[in-house]
Amino acid sequence: MSSSARLSPAQLKFYHDQGYLLGLPPIFSAEEMKRINAELPRLLALLRPGETTNEMREWHHASTYLYEIVMNPRILDLVEGIxxxxxxVWGSHFFIKEPRSPGTVPWHQDAYYWPLSPFNTVTVWIAFDDVDEENGGMKLIPGSHLGGLIKHRHKDDANSIIQLELEQGTFNANDAVQFRLKAGEVSMHNDKAVHGSQANPSDRRRAGLTIRYSGTNVKADLKVSPDFVAHLCRGVDTYGHTPYAAAPTARYGRKDYRRKDRID
Ligand SMILES: O=C(O)CCC(=O)C(=O)O
Known part of the structure; x- marks a missing residue:
């Protein structure tokens, strides 16, 4: 796909009011997505015995396969609008739910996890498969980003893909919007928007790559996250508080962390 699309004023207003965007033009054609999916096993092969796909975080630092996705100009055009x-870009994380798998993502706000300030981070979630209510597609509470951060608690559940969840009673799950995407399409969400996803009881895989972009004004607390490192996507960084890494050179590589306590 070659044409690029900028967000319209109406889309920007919707994002700022509701905390998310759907209905964006596809980033990758069906043909391109087929090629991208055909390569994915080469990356999965880097998982070590006992590891799950949940370990595939920030591997764009080490893999040009992923780096090209997170730096895709069509995605960057959308992000620049916001x-x-x-x-x-500092984060990428695969959320892969195999057919008939019990993994859930409990309701949470991304910003609660991150030692980043100010709040100026947008997530792009790119669908590797068609995603909907049947295979555990994401849900989000519109407008929930307009309040502050809500207290989270530890989720003690082997099926939970992440470790913190919102206290019950702090939001109304009935207000949630169901995200539906075709493979190659993206959703975008605000760092304070309340969202989560259920298990995948279907016969279809539900794979997506979530990518985190922050304005250069955003400062990571490097005492909390000493491994934090980024790649400048567009423009200049006049703030100078973000460590930048060189682009990867290998097609397939993995990022390993010194600390078990990662940022996302
Ligand atoms: O893929 C999912 O179900 C959840 C992803 C998520 O929480 C995120 O991208 O922030």
């Missing part, structure tokens, strides 16, 4: 001309 963050403005100067921003970096």
């Amino acid at each position: 963050l403005g001309p100067d921003f970096y």
